[in-house]
Amino acid sequence: MRFYSQSFLYDDPWAIVSYAFFMRYPNPLASHVLSCDVISRTLSPSGSLVTTRLILKSGALPRWAPKGMISRAESWVVEESEVDPVGRTVRCTTKNLDHVKVMRVEERIILQQTEDGKTVQNTDARFVSGFGWGLTKKIENHGLARFKANIQRSRQGFHMILDLIRQSRMQPMTMGTTAAYMSSPSSAESSQPSSAASPSATAEEKGLCIGPESMYFPTSAARQLSTTPALPVSSEFVVCLSASPRKSLFCTLTKSGLSIWRIRPSAVLAHLSRTSTSLVEHGENVSMSWAPSGRRIVIQTTQSFLVLVTVEFDTEQVLYQSTPLAQNAQRHFLLGPGEAFPLHAITLHLEGVIRLEGTLLSVSPRDDYIQFSTRGPPAVQRVPWPGTQRDDMYATWVLNDEEFPWLEDSDGTN
Secondary structure (H helix, E strand, O other), X not given: OEEEEEEEEEOOOHHHHHHHHHOOOOOOOOOOEEEEEEEEEEEOOOOOEEEEEEEEEEOOOOOOOOOOOOOOOEEEEEEEEEEEOOOOEEEEEEEEOOOOOOOEEEEEEEEEEOOOOOEEEEEEEEEEOOOOOOOXXXXXXXXXXXXXXXXXXXXXXXXXXHHHHHHOOOOOOOOOOHHHHHHOHHHHHHOOOOOOOXXXXXOOOOOOOOOOOOOOOOOOOOOXXXXXOOOOOOOOOOOEEEEOOOOOEEEEEOOOEEEEEEOOOOEEEEEEEOOHHXXXXXXXXXXXXXXXXXXXXXXXXXXXXXXXXXXXXXXXXXXOOOOOOOHHHHHHOOOOOOOOOOEEEEEEEEEEEEEOOOOEEEEEEOOOEEEEEEOOOOEEEEEEOOOOOOXXXXXXXXXXXXXXXXXXXXXXXX
């Protein structure tokens, strides 16, 4: 068994550091974190917020690791946290759920407010391996070394989230007892009727009041919300939903439109709508697939066409910016939707349309080419992406009955 312990002092108050702790994923310096989902969130009788999250992380095996020791270099991690607003303390425990025979890693973090208004973080971790075969100490030492090497990078990503919170002027509300929820200036201001509502409609009826029974972390809630939607509300049903390769975005597809969403917070970043002429000539949308790079999307239509869409990321442009406000009113508004910090823009461009011979069955975009299968003729083909001048990227494999003597019914097609 190996142990690690470290303490770190933040100059920011406990409310901001605690909020940043729960918003630390995703960030550009945590590319190994593939997904982060809240499983449960409850309020204890003492007023503490208890949250359980499931996190998927990727990693790499050392060169000396025996072949087949781990089937895949990904690990599910469960995070159990408790926020005590009265004692101003956050206690968090994380541990891996798989590969426990190779190594169990348990990390405990405590965030606590100091007397001078700062925040101290105490981190303890232990590494236990039961693999045997003379590799126990080597595996534990490797886990400890990787943890030490990554903790500085993790802290840099955490500071990046803190900077974003400061830049977006998100002021966490007072976290206290039940009385603090109901008597704080934020709650009192939220209880006033909205200008867009009737005089008899209170903020509680509009769903803007935060009470002790709320299951949400009670910080940074917008006090005034815009009632004008950013995009026209579509009456079409979603026919396909697909997550991006990095699991930070997802797409929703309707018969005539494509939308890209941010996973957390759930907000639309871009929308592409096809014209009526395109729908008549090429057919309605059926399904879509991401390219492994995450910068291209292939849409399959009812008339066996492939619609190619390019995804461009613009880190300079910020979405959901509020209109110019007086300085004393800026603190009432958030740049991002809900509890989010500013979101960067994404642009969708129509790259082209590919016409295919035969009835299209399925599509699989790859890095250098698009692979697809057709029913008539029964074949698996691939074509390069536009702009790629390589003859070896073209290939066709026609299915022949003689190559599959074990087929009971050669006329059947799946």
